[in-house]
Amino acid sequence: MNDIPVRVKSQPQRVVDGVSERIHGGALKPGDRVPAEPALMREFGVSRTVVREAMSRLQASGLVETRQGVGTFVLATPMASPLLSVGPRDIQVRQKLAMLELRISLESEAASLAAARRADAHLAAMRAALDTFDAQRRAGGSTTEADFQFHVQIAAATGNEYFQEVLQSLGNATIPRPAGAGSAAPTSPASTGARFGEAQPVLESGKAVTQREHEAIYEAIHRGDPASARAAMFMHLTNSRERMRLSLLAASAPKASIGD
Template sequence: MERVTTDRRLSMTQQLVVDLTQQILAGELPAGSKLPTEQVIIKERGVSRTVVREAMSRLQAEGLVETRHGIGTFVVDTARPGDFQGSKHVKGGAYDALAVIELRLSLEVEAAAIAAQRATPEQLQAMREALDAANAIDAMDEESARMDFEFHLLIAQCTGNSFFIDAMTHVGNTLIAVVQQAGPAVTLENRALVVREREQIYAALARQDGEAARASMRLHLINMLQRVRGVVEVTGD
């Protein structure tokens, strides 16, 4: 019984971390904004004080928030230097984007295969909504990059593996910083291809086909790598 209780608490903590991370990366909680108080989160989420405090500790460790004693918890600038993001990792050129995508290839291909076996109907619905929102954006800018990454972060969440989720959260911080400084790799001309690639990933996840999910994610990221390489060749960054 104790193990079940502990696992449930960890799951609730991870869900709270993921939800707040998504709001931060999506700009719903911009840098400098104050998070709801512990009491408000407990009431709105129906979780314990322990869950909230563990979630805040995780967010602080990931460099997303900081607690000012006696004042509250605030969102920090995710593009500033930190443990796994910032100027020492992001120089602002397309080469940085290449490095990020190479890392994503090592993470997301297997994450997609695992997610296909573990995604719940509720998670698939959340993914569908995130995908629809990302597909609806015409402009290729920082906002579209945020929404695209939300879809990928939800896939990591479906694995139920906190290490995948934490790694992808860090990747997201770096990815957004790259887009802010170097510009998006996706152009309006190849947007339709990107939309189709994401739909193929979702379709594989929805039918619980791990091999197809793995293959479609690999194809998507390899194509993305080629698109960024094209930017490098054109701009000479």
């Protein structure tokens, strides 16, 4: 059994997380002053340099601003949408394909890292997503949620929260899930757009192919083979981009009129 190294938060990140939790939890409200450097140093048992690095990270994330000679203050929640938060209905075909292109490079590396770092709990979560995907596929149901969860669990297995955050944002845009999940009302490709992992009429065998590709990724991660995991994910997402391209082209093609 592989020894999984314990990943410990850096000192600046501990301070960032502590202050962020107070802001998001309402203990620190917009306009409130963040505790001064000496107070944070005592609370977290860190140096002044660590506190200043943490404040720089909080400023970069838009949570606080530092006023020279006065202190650091909580900012109001920004109205602008964060990076990659655009919804699936608001992006064009070109953007969807471009996002999948980005996912190819990101998730290939994520799969490689997951193979090196995964714990038994990660493998169990991936296996559960794969089994749900297969059950839904065989029952003729939607496999979208299980597909999404499989990729999210691989990102989680990297141990790098930024992989998970970025990939989940990309997934939200390129793996749209139907509104009102669990509803019995059917949704058509025309109303929801092409879904990553969902077979369209022109690609009826798409789900079975996706299942086989997912299994190849899982097996490489399970046996701790980073190179094979990277290659399997690269092939899967490259194929997925082509499936999406064909599905989107089919959906946007002009319909033949009566008599044509």
